[in-house]
Amino acid sequence: MIPTAKLAAVREQFPVTTRQLYLDSAHQTPLALSVREALEAFLSEGFEMAGPKPVWLRRVEETRESVATFFNAAPTEIAFTKNTSEGLNIAANAVPLRAGDNVVLIEGDHPNNAYAWLNLKRNGIEVRFAPLPDDEIATAKTFEPYIDARTKVVSLSHVTFHAGQVHDLMSIGRLCKARGIYLIVDAMQSVGVIPLDVKALNISVLAAGTHKGLLVPQGLGVLYIADGLDELQPAYLAMSSMANPPADYVARPDDMALRKDARRFEFGNVNLPDLHALHAAIGLIQSVGVAAIQKHVLALGDLLLERLDALGVSVVGPRARGKRNHIYVLKLPVDKWTDYFARNNVRVSPERGGIRVSLAMFNTVGDIERLIEMLRIGLTTGTLAATEQID
Incomplete structure (x- = not known):
């Protein structure tokens, strides 16, 4: 991953990260200060x-x-x-x-x-x-x-x-x-x-x-x-x-x-x-390096897939490194989960196969953990039962 000090400096460039959980860079990235x-x-x-x-x-x-x-x-x-x-x-x-x-x-x-x-x-x-x-x-x-x-x-x-x-x-x-x-x-x-x-x-x-x-x-x-x-x-x-x-x-x-x-x-x-x-x-x-950015988002993706497995939430695309990078589409019904995430200030995108989560250089392990907690709450409070995932 990007070294902690450098990641903190990069994250400061994106004030949106203090206002919402931003996981939508495949749609557009937020404006950086520079x-x-x-x-x-x-x-x-x-x-x-x-x-x-x-x-x-x-x-x-x-x-x-x-x-x-x-x-x-x-x-x-x-x-x-x-x-x-x-x-x-x-x-x-x-x-x-x-x-x-x-x-x-x-x-x-x-x-x-x-x-x-x-x-x-x-x-x-x-x-x-x-x-x-x-x-x-x-x-x-x-x-x-x-x-x-x-x-x-x-x-x-x-x-x-x-x-x-x-x-x-x-x-x-x-x-x-x-x-x-x-x-x-x-x-x-x-x-x-x-x-x-x-x-x-x-x-x-x-x-x-x-x-x-x-x-x-x-x-x-x-x-x-x-x-x-x-x-x-x-x-x-x-x-x-x-x-x-x-x-x-x-x-x-x-x-x-x-x-x-x-x-x-x-x-x-x-x-x-x-x-x-x-x-x-x-x-x-x-200042970070594209290779370092790729390594960072891949590591976050590894963690995301591990946490999703524990919740029983699957993804649409490939799971192997080299075949995926920073975009993950969660097999969840779009109509219910798009509104749920919006109400909880989580920025993601509805996609043809589910809910798209896309990672960028300013995202952190904490962002992944917050997303997983939001999913856990939604799954356990009736927003969506695990059995309602898209086949």
Whole structure:
């Protein structure tokens, strides 16, 4: 786990922990003090100086560099978007697909990934879904039966939002590299909580929002596009996309050359306030280390599973380390338990299989014990009998 002194310092960054039992970081993380201060500093500059835009844009590039380091990527491989869904749609419209080509997804994965590709059926693209039980993770073997000579893309979430599976991107990436298939990853639930090396995993495109493990309010996304994938072309253009943007702001129809880096996918102005916040958030995360954060939430998960077993409460997703990380869905009826937790100031999320508990770097052993006590009280006072768990 994170050393006690450092954990206490991290927890102080999140005042929400003094007001409620917060176990909902897979929905969104609460605002950290350092992130709030970065936002306030940006607003003060805008208020006092009407916006020092050259300074702000320089900081954007500093943030781009820190995001690149986060993924073991180059700054030229990072673009900024609005959210994960925009990044996935950018990818779906950038890959050179022709009628008859196919894309393989996981059945039941996040719908916004599916819709990005299903939207291409109007162009004759086939979308195939590989079934996967909630207690299993996807590996290369999951996709192999659905891949043929016309398969151009495999796309999936790294971590599923509804069962907490951590899929085996290493084997899937090797399969895609060997077959010449683009691997496009939704990292919304893993970024900032699980170390991500886009090169080692052979990821072609990675999309993620920043309001979960990256600790920044909604409205900002990061997009990784591997260098060398020049055939991936943006569906929309702005001056920011062009290799030679006109200094006089007059479009040149005879010069439509695009940037060679990921910024060809940036469409106009970026979210300056959130990018200031992201720079501060990454600093906070790196002060602990993503590997340490993962180790911490896994240890808390071990304790949670042990205590749940003692209560007779089961979970939806996998239990083995390496197959789960920080998301646990308790098999409890949503209608009764969502209201019970809300009334008792416990922040969790209803999910398709039960009640989702998601852990973050600021959570502690005490948080787990408080949750278990709340469950025990609910089970013994008639809120829910143990036999009423979801089958």
